[in-house]
Amino acid sequence: MSITRFEENRLHQVESKWKIIGNRGLFAGIMAFIVVWSLFPVYWMANNSLKGRLEQFSSIPTFYPHAPTLENYHRLFQEMGFLGTIGNSAMVAFVSSVLAVAFGSLAAYALSRYQFKGKQVLLAWILLTRIFPPVAFVIPLYSIMGNVGLLNTRIALILAYIVFNLPFAIWMLIGFFSEIPIEIEHSAQVDGASPFQVFRQIVLPLVAPGLAATAIFSFVMSWNEFMYAMIFIQSPDLVTVPVALSGLVTEYLVLWGPMSAGGILSTIPILVFVIFLQDYLIKGLTLGAVKG
Amino acid sequence: MTWIFLTPTVVLFLLLTVYPLFYAAYTSFFRVDYILDQSTFVGIQNYQRIIRDMNFWNAVKNTLIFVVSAVLFELVLGTAFAIFFNKEMKYRKLFRTIVLIPMLLPPITVALTWKMMYAYDQGVLNYLLEVIGLGRIEWLSSTTWALTAIIITDIWQWTPFVFLMVLASLQAIPESLYQSARVSGATSWQCFRYITLPLLKPTLTLALLLRTIDTFRVFDKMYVLTGGGPGNATETITFYIYRYGFRYFHTGYAAAGSIIMVIMVCGVSFLYIRRAFRTANAK
Numbered sequence: 001m002s003i004t005r006f007e008e009n010r011l012h013q014v015e016s017k018w019k020i021i022g023n024r025g026l027f028a029g030i031m032a033f034i035v036v037w038s039l040f041p042v043y044w045m046a047n048n049s050l051k052g053r054l055e056q057f058s059s060i061p062t063f064y065p066h067a068p069t070l071e072n073y074h075r076l077f078q079e080m081g082f083l084g085t086i087g088n089s090a091m092v093a094f095v096s097s098v099l100a101v102a103f104g105s106l107a108a109y110a111l112s113r114y115q116f117k118g119k120q121v122l123l124a125w126i127l128l129t130r131i132f133p134p135v136a137f138v139i140p141l142y143s144i145m146g147n148v149g150l151l152n153t154r155i156a157l158i159l160a161y162i163v164f165n166l167p168f169a170i171w172m173l174i175g176f177f178s179e180i181p182i183e184i185e186h187s188a189q190v191d192g193a194s195p196f197q198v199f200r201q202i203v204l205p206l207v208a209p210g211l212a213a214t215a216i217f218s219f220v221m222s223w224n225e226f227m228y229a230m231i232f233i234q235s236p237d238l239v240t241v242p243v244a245l246s247g248l249v250t251e252y253l254v255l256w257g258p259m260s261a262g263g264i265l266s267t268i269p270i271l272v273f274v275i276f277l278q279d280y281l282i283k284g285l286t287l288g289a290v291k292g
Numbered sequence: 293m294t295w296i297f298l299t300p301t302v303v304l305f306l307l308l309t310v311y312p313l314f315y316a317a318y319t320s321f322f323r324v325d326y327i328l329d330q331s332t333f334v335g336i337q338n339y340q341r342i343i344r345d346m347n348f349w350n351a352v353k354n355t356l357i358f359v360v361s362a363v364l365f366e367l368v369l370g371t372a373f374a375i376f377f378n379k380e381m382k383y384r385k386l387f388r389t390i391v392l393i394p395m396l397l398p399p400i401t402v403a404l405t406w407k408m409m410y411a412y413d414q415g416v417l418n419y420l421l422e423v424i425g426l427g428r429i430e431w432l433s434s435t436t437w438a439l440t441a442i443i444i445t446d447i448w449q450w451t452p453f454v455f456l457m458v459l460a461s462l463q464a465i466p467e468s469l470y471q472s473a474r475v476s477g478a479t480s481w482q483c484f485r486y487i488t489l490p491l492l493k494p495t496l497t498l499a500l501l502l503r504t505i506d507t508f509r510v511f512d513k514m515y516v517l518t519g520g521g522p523g524n525a526t527e528t529i530t531f532y533i534y535r536y537g538f539r540y541f542h543t544g545y546a547a548a549g550s551i552i553m554v555i556m557v558c559g560v561s562f563l564y565i566r567r568a569f570r571t572a573n574a575k
Contacts, residue, residue, distance in 0.1 A: 110297035140312035
């Protein structure tokens with residue numbers, strides 16, 4: 001009796017050992033699939049950015065550069081003025097995100113602390129601007145910007161990006177403001193500080209990390225934007241990175257090498273930023289509906 | 293005192309969202325001629341012409357196919373990835389970052405990379421298909437595959453968005469719920485069906501709506517990958533409006549198209565708008 005139970009136990013152990021190994025194998029397999037699925041296109045771009053022209057067009061693609069070269073990057077900077085393009089993108093994205101956060105934090109503070117006439121309308125409008133398709137704004141804005149002489153200027157893009165980022169910024173910041181205990185502000189008011197002083201000197205420093213996260217989020221959104229940039233800007237010396245990249249691969253001209261090099265460069269600021277604020281990302285993208 | 297806080301935002305919204313929308317609605321009743329620099333009032337003619345245009349309905353059809361298939365796959369794959377990641381593992385944060393990477397890249401960069409991989413002769417996808425014994429596919433130049441190719445690209449880029457949302461709400465489900473269910477003899481399928489899924493419902497609904505809104509307006513990927521072609525096999529509503537507005541400069545006609553699109557989007561996202569008003573009232 002005791003022997004059979006012993007054997008039964010052993011059998012059980014052996015079985016579960018196999019099960020564990022099987023599970024681990026399955027787990028590693030799925031994980032490998034997910035990693036390859038997520039990274040392969042990025043790897044492929046990096047790989048091609050380091051290939052020379054001949055290797056680029058070989059009929060059997062090479063999975064790593066056999067003769068690695070920086071000529072694509074060289075061409076991009078020397079012949080195509082890509083440094084200026086990066087500068088345009090960085091400048092437009094930087095100015096628009098700083099302003100979006102400045103205006104957004106003011107509005108978000110009022111929305112999270114005060115009751116006022118038209119508050120519901122404003123909140124609803126903020127969400128509606130997120131829903132409306134950008135093309136519905138691009139057509140009238142193109143005419144309006146044309147009428148006031150702003151077409152083909154950075155100002156037009158900056159204005160468009162501020163508006164396009166404000167709903168995200170306001171919604172993210174309302175979340176950050178509502179996490180601050182209101183008692184702190186009450187005691188400052190008792191000491192005779194004006195609402196604006198309370199905001200500037202007490203509340204803003206407390207939400208500094210939130211402001212930074214929101215600014216980076218807006219920066220990324222502006223950096224990635226394509227449609228406004230393509231329609232508002234015509235001069236080659238004012239174009240942004242996505243527009244310049246899309247011009248490298250057209251019906252008439254296919255420059256995979258420089259395009260790959262530019263593609264890799266276009267991702268660097270994004271990756272650097274986002275790795276620092278992964279946890280805020282979801283809050284912004286869902287307008288604060290999900291806490292990451 | 294609140295006006296100090298609100299003025300910049302309200303002024304910007306009035307000038308750059310409210311006014312343009314009225315401007316678009318107004319323009320949609322005119323035929324605008326850029327060469328003669330004049331516009332003629334034509335009533336609802338622009339709307340009538342759009343509704344009778346077969347190309348417009350083709351664009352609507354393509355948009356709907358794109359939205360439904362891309363969003364469906366993104367939800368299923370994103371949820372599956374999230375469930376897979378919702379357990380103790382080594383280097384979890386590193387793996388999570390890797391999964392997130394696609395959605396952080398500029399959409400144009402993503403579209404261009406995939407265009408390179410889809411190339412008929414030198415593309416790596418066709419090479420791999422040939423290696424495993426299948427034939428080459430005309431990914432971007434055949435009417436049967438072009439839309440699918442774009443859908444795959446969108447799924448690749450935006451599955452991480454659903455993944456991130458679902459993972460966040462999975463982590464908020466208390467482990468004790470599963471423990472007590474297991475004590476009462478529930479199988480893992482029952483746990484998923486009767487605990488996980490109902491608790492995920494609000495997140496999945498929100499993900500569904502946000503992805504629907506964003507895929508509905510898709511433009512960049514078509515612009516880079518196929519230019520709306522071959523023929524107009526991958527033309528979406530935004531692309532159709534763009535073509536009339538900025539290639540033929542029929543501004544009135546394009547404005548009418550964009551007003552129709554606004555109405556459609558509001559219809560599609562009706563639930564989201566209702567939620568928006570509810571949260572607005574709660575705040």
